[in-house]
Each structure stands twice: as structure tokens, then as C-alpha cells.
Amino acid sequence: MPQTKIRIEHVNYYYGQTQVLKDVTLDVAEKAITVFFGPSGGGKTTLLRLINRLNDLVDGTTLEGNIYLDGRDIYNPEVNVPELRRQVGMVFALPLPLPGTIRENVLYGPMLANAENGTQEDEILFRSLNQAALWDEVKDRLDDAASELSGGQQQRLCIARSLALEPDVLLLDEPTSGLDPISTAKVEESLFKLKQDYTIIVVPHSIQQAGRIADEAAFFLMGEMVEHQSGEKIFTNPQHKQTEDYITGRFG
């Protein structure tokens, strides 16, 4: 049994009066790919954004329950939130390169953390771009504008940008939703490499992708976590009727 990296305990979450997560309890395994899948509106993205406290930026929300990272309550008032976000990286559905060059994008996080210095910069650039399977394509044009890259390259740049901070956990919210099949394959390939060192949570953009990449999978429906199994089990032999109906395409 793999180690638990993130423990989510009885989480209820509300936008104003609307409850979007209902008593979600879930353990996320270390150094594996866990997928949160299910029809839209199930609360997957919201849960993802709770894990690095990005939802702090949204007004008028209420959180009940606890989320632990390495046994530490991340909503404890003493937690340094920027520090937490460095430890838990996030990649968004749309590639969102920051204005500026490829180099500036990768080094943005380390620059804010004041962690880099001249000699480390090249090292960080190579390591993170290489891990994101982008180095060979951009090594000669690091000072070009990031917006000149193709969509697939931009998304891998966003992954590299998160990796530059050497996080423990990587959260990816439909990272391939805007990408062509070849770019999607490249992103998935880099995820397979990354899971040896990182705990990865992916909200996949299709059930097929969920099947391809999941070590563990959790099925979300209308704010409830219906079933959590190893990827192999859940897609071949789901325990719950709702999961089966979704996987076999009866709704969704």
C-alpha cells in the first residue's frame, strides 16, 4: 500500500449558499497519479484548488473539514500560504504563459522565492524544461516570447514553470483540454516520468485519458466522492452502479 501524501477529511465547501463538495473524504497516494473524474459540476476542480488554497482568492466561500499535507493541516492559520503553493504546484486547463520570455516564465516562481542565483538559473531552466519534455524544442530560443509557442508547448511550459519550484505535489486541471492528440501524448508521457518523484493529481478531460494515466482514481458526482479505487479496478470492475453507468457511457 503506498504512503498517503494528502488526506482530505469530511470536506464540505460552499460558494455562498450553494454546496459544491459534500462530505468528501479521500487519501491521495504519494508518488502516483490520482485522477479525479466524473461529469462536470462534480466539484473536482474546486477540490483541486482547495489543495493549494487557490480558492482563498474567491470571496464568499465556506470550507468545513480538513485537508492534510504530510500530516499537516494546510488550513491552519499558521501555514505560510505562498510557501504551501510552492510545495503544491498547479497547472490550469488553458495554457496561461505569463507575459514575457520562456526563460522569464520558468524562473518567475524561483525569482519570487528569491531562491535563484546566476549559476542555478541555467540548472533550473534545464531541469524543469527537460522534465516537462520541452527542453529540446526550446533550448535555442529561451529568450523568445512565451506566447510564440504552440498551444501544446505552452502547456508544457506551464508544467515546467510549476516544476521550477521543485514542488512535492502537482495538480493538473484538465491540462490537455485544449491540445491536439500529439501534444496530449507528450504531456501524458511527461506525467509518467514525473510520477516517480511527484505526487500528481489530474482532472482528466476524458474518461479515456483517465483510464490511460490513472494509478488511483476517484469518481465525483454532484459534489460527492462516490468511489475511490485503484485505476485498474475502477475502470474494469467498479463497485458502485453510478460509477459503472458513467464509465460505460450511460450518462455524462
Added chain:
Amino acid sequence: MKRHYITQKIGFAALILAALVVIVPILIVIGIIISRGIGAINWTYLTAMPQDGMKAGGIFPAILGTLLLTLGTALAAIPVGVGGAIYLSEYARDTVLTRAIRLAIINLAGIPSVVYGLFGLGLFVLFLNFGTSILAGSLTLAIMTLPIIISSAEEALRAVPTEFRTVSASLGGSRWQGIRHIVLPQALPGIITGVILGLLRAAGETAPILFTVAAFFLPSLPHSFFDQTMALPYHLYVVSTQVPGMPLEMQYGTALVLLALVLSLNIVASIIRSYYRRRREW
């Protein structure tokens, strides 16, 4: 079909006419000022002190005064205005208070400039005891300029996509770091435009400086920010209404210098703006 075509022609003609109604008077005014004022412009006129009851010599004190006042206005209004805009756009939540502040800013922009002049007289000249001085005049002009700067800067900040702030936060950036490194650089062209528009209005105003700083005539240049000064808009008012027997050419010359000053500031602003826009890469 034919009917539509005619209607369309009439429509276009009306729109062109509307555009001409706006543009032609401006061109005529500029044309008259240039043609009647250009004869007065020479090196002496721009650099010498007025002589012979201002009927001869130059208008250098007024030019310098307007430049000093604009500089003072910029120093006072830019930090406060841009700071206020950052607060309203990036930090303030949508509460009754912030809505009241926004409403107040919109209303402040509509107040007649002479009211600002009286306000400046009461607050800076008398109550704070700055006297009629460049300091009091600059602060009065700054207060008049603030609504323009704040509302245009806030608009420019809001035009920067929210996602950039989210991305910056997700990479461990504090709110301020996101503003400092991403949002402000992106909003800069818009902010500069607003600042320059505000300053241009300040440079051309007469009423706010009437009671707070402007002098009819001074034999020497100001020595500090606590001195009075002459200024172009007020000087123009003086030479066109208060000095009998003033040569017409010198009146138009003053108008031309003021116009050229404002126009060149505008051009500088466009250059800065397009420089930053070229650097923007999204």
C-alpha cells in the same frame, strides 16, 4: 434594394457630417492660433522676461510657471492616484464603502474647476497656511486631476486578465508580487495615458490656479515652491482682457505656446505608450 442603398448613403453622409462638425472647428481654432501667433514666436519671446507692462519682451516666467505647476501636480497626483487605483482594483472588496468611493470619484470629475480653486484657497492657502504658492497651486491641480488618474488607472488594471493574478499566486507569489511583476507592467500603457490626460487638463486650467498661485506679473522668477508664479493660462487671460493696448500677436503667441506645450506632452505620452505596448506580448 435600391431604397436600402440610398438609405445607406444618407446614413454615411450623416456620420461623415457629424465627424466634420467635431473636427473642422478644432482645425479652424488651431489654424487661427498658429497663423496669428506664429509671428510673435522668437527666441526672445520664449526666453525673456516681460517688459513694458507685458506689451513687449517675452513670456518665459509663464512658461516656466506652467512647467513647474505641471511637475508639482505630477509629483502629488501620480503616487496618490495610482496607489488609490491599485487599492480599488486589487485589494478593496465590493462593499457599500468602495461603491461610495467610486461614486465620489465620478462626481469629483464633474465638479467645475473654479470650485476646486476655491477649495484650494480655503484648504492649502489659508488653513494650511501655504500662502499663494506653487505648492498650493500644484496640490489644488492635483486634487482636480486625481479623479481622471484614478478612474483611468483602475480601468487599465481591471483590463489585465484575472488569470495572470491566479497564475502568479499559484507559483507562490503574494498579492503584491503579482501586482508588481505582472499586473502593473501590463497596465502601464493605460495608466500612462490616464496620467497624461489628467496632467494636460491641469496644465491648461485657469480657475484652480487663480486664487492659489497665479500672479498677474512678477519681476523675478520663483525661487522655491513657496513662491507665487506666473502661468500660461492665467497669463493668456490677463493679456487678452486686463491689459489695454496689448498687441494682438502677443496674445495669440501665448495661446500658441500653451497649445504647443500641451500637444508636445501628448506626443511624448503616445511615444511612451507605444514603446510599452510593443513590449507587451500577449
